Amino acid sequence: MSQEQGRQIGKEEFRDRLATVSETGGRNWIHAKKPKGRFYNARSIVAMFLLAFFFSGPFITINGNPLLLINILERKFVIFGVAFWPQDLHLLVFGMLSFIVFIVLFTTIFGRLFCGWACPQTIFLEMVFRRIEYWIEGDSASQIRLKKAPWNAEKIFKKGSKHAIFYALAFIISNLFLAYIIGKDQLFEIVTDPPSEHPSGLAAMIIFSGVFYGVFAFMREQVCHFVCPYGRMQSVMLDNNSINVMYDYKRGEHRAKIADRNKVIAGKATFADLGLPSSADFGDCIECSQCVKVCPMGIDIRNGTQLECVHCTACIDACDAVMDKIDKPRGLIRYASENSIRNETKKILTPRVAGYSGVLVVLLTVFITLMSMRTDLETTILRQPGTLYQELPNDIYSNIYEIKVINKTFDTQDYELRLIAPAGEMVSLGNIDSIEPQNLAEGRFLIKLKKNQLTGLQTTLTFGVYSGNEQIETVTSGFIGPAK
Numbered sequence: 001m002s003q004e005q006g007r008q009i010g011k012e013e014f015r016d017r018l019a020t021v022s023e024t025g026g027r028n029w030i031h032a033k034k035p036k037g038r039f040y041n042a043r044s045i046v047a048m049f050l051l052a053f054f055f056s057g058p059f060i061t062i063n064g065n066p067l068l069l070i071n072i073l074e075r076k077f078v079i080f081g082v083a084f085w086p087q088d089l090h091l092l093v094f095g096m097l098s099f100i101v102f103i104v105l106f107t108t109i110f111g112r113l114f115c116g117w118a119c120p121q122t123i124f125l126e127m128v129f130r131r132i133e134y135w136i137e138g139d140s141a142s143q144i145r146l147k148k149a150p151w152n153a154e155k156i157f158k159k160g161s162k163h164a165i166f167y168a169l170a171f172i173i174s175n176l177f178l179a180y181i182i183g184k185d186q187l188f189e190i191v192t193d194p195p196s197e198h199p200s201g202l203a204a205m206i207i208f209s210g211v212f213y214g215v216f217a218f219m220r221e222q223v224c225h226f227v228c229p230y231g232r233m234q235s236v237m238l239d240n241n242s243i244n245v246m247y248d249y250k251r252g253e254h255r256a257k258i259a260d261r262n263k264v265i266a267g268k269a270t271f272a273d274l275g276l277p278s279s280a281d282f283g284d285c286i287e288c289s290q291c292v293k294v295c296p297m298g299i300d301i302r303n304g305t306q307l308e309c310v311h312c313t314a315c316i317d318a319c320d321a322v323m324d325k326i327d328k329p330r331g332l333i334r335y336a337s338e339n340s341i342r343n344e345t346k347k348i349l350t351p352r353v354a355g356y357s358g359v360l361v362v363l364l365t366v367f368i369t370l371m372s373m374r375t376d377l378e379t380t381i382l383r384q385p386g387t388l389y390q391e392l393p394n395d396i397y398s399n400i401y402e403i404k405v406i407n408k409t410f411d412t413q414d415y416e417l418r419l420i421a422p423a424g425e426m427v428s429l430g431n432i433d434s435i436e437p438q439n440l441a442e443g444r445f446l447i448k449l450k451k452n453q454l455t456g457l458q459t460t461l462t463f464g465v466y467s468g469n470e471q472i473e474t475v476t477s478g479f480i481g482p483a484k
Contacts, residue, residue: 018308019298020221029147030221031140032130033293037317046117047127054120058179058187065410069183076438083408083438087378094367101363103230105356107237109348111244115230116311121215121223124173126296126312129166129216136162140293166217167209174208221297224310231307238305240338241347245311247302247333248341252285255302258326261286284328291315291333301333377413377435378406379465381477384444389480395451397481400429403443407435415441416466420474422459424449447479454481 020028060067062081069078077084077092084092106114115122136158137143149155179187182201190201215223224231238244254276256264261282263269271280285302292300294314299306301315319333340346384400391397407413413435419426429444447461458478465473 018225019300020225028298030296030298031143031147032296032298032314033140033290033318034134035294035312035314035317037320039313039317043117043313044127047123050118050123051127055176058176058184063410066183068180071181071183073182083410085378085406085408087406088374088408091367091370091374094363094370098360098363098367101356101360104237105353105360107234108239108242108352108356111238111242111305112231112234112309112311113243115224116245116313119310121228122310122312125216125220128169130296132165132169133162136165163217167213170212170216171205171209174205174212178204178208221308224297225308231310235307239350239352240342241350243335243337243348244305245301245309245313245316245333246305246336246338246341247285247291248331248336249302250341252283252302252332254280254283255285255287256282257287284323284332286322286326288322290318290322294318305338374408375465375473376407376409377415377465377467377472378408379417379463379473379475380404381463381475383478383480389482391482392448396448397451397454397479398446398448399479401445401447401477403432403445405432405435405441405443407437407439407441410437412437414467417445418464418466419447419461420464421462422449422453424453424461449479449481451481454479457481457483 020030022028057067065081065083066078067081069076071077075086077088103114133143137146146155146158175187175191178201186201190198190205195202219227256274256276260269260274264271264274264282271278289300291302292298292315294317295301296312296314297308297310299308301309316333316335320330323330323332337346381401381403384402387400389397389399403417405415415432415435417426417432425448427446427448429446430442432441432443435441449459453459458480461477461479463475463477464471465475
């Protein structure tokens, strides 16, 4: 099967196979034509901002704190300058649930707009690596010729320089991703120190670089087809009101090339000769296949919404350019919903959208409420394990407690614990006066209560946590005493 045959799968069988897989199971390599047009220019501007954010992100700080740090190994998480501890797992859960529901809602309305405009895979592949490929090897036709050419000096130079640049970029990208995980300071240590001092860090760099190089140099669109779960989820999120990159089949059919149209007009051929019904009218599609040639996924958008489509809009720009040349209105391929083309009705607020929106509002309300209740210090007070109450003279009883305090901020915090109720005596067995930033402090203390202050086997104690003169938290614990 030739490349062109592999990419232009017939109308009746396009759902039975992938454009990138041949009948024998081999790879049909996609040599997409370089796109150009208003949507491509807009995507380039968006990509510029996203790439600038990615490359500068590890070095941006908020009040001296990293903008984003996802250190799973040491369980340190900093999101937009706010530190999260394992004790804040409930916040991360609600935040992640809100993000997932937002993605579902966004996809239900706008399809895979994220994939074409903001996905890191698409941004790096289409706006970085493929542009370098166009610069070195030329457009799609030149790439195909170079691929078929024997291994001469020109081919070795072009292929060698391309892959050398690809690996260098993959190395830079992997280091930046690593900076988001371990922090820029630790990354600088790994880079500047001898490799023997950081074997695990060096191994991580090599693995990450190899993965990124393999993805962008070889796997490419296969990542979207076989690895990314979002594309698989898309089919259960979309409906006939979802906005996708769509071919207007009512306007475009029946298709015919310009030469064939002229033959029919001149009376040299009939509609039957073209395989069309005798009552057919020519549509605006002239079978130029430009929409197929620019598609980085190798699909024909005229076959309808497909799993492989990432809504990159390359086909829209290509089709609009052709429509301009033949004096037809733009928009034969455009952002539209199935219902807007079939019934000429536009409806965004559907029961599904309303349901997802309601769930998202509830999750965001809970998340924002919990975030507003989050304190800079988190205190845990528990009775010392394995101990009972102690009976002291004058009908006084005591319990020993262990205290753990987490400072979630990046500043040293003053600390004072006071017993609010009941009015007993608190004896320190190891004072906590201050807590270092992003640290944990532990201590012990004794509580003494008179017998008439006890309410049974267990009495509730209320403590106030103070930083300076400001009470920032209230903590409760239990006091064990004799049965009355």
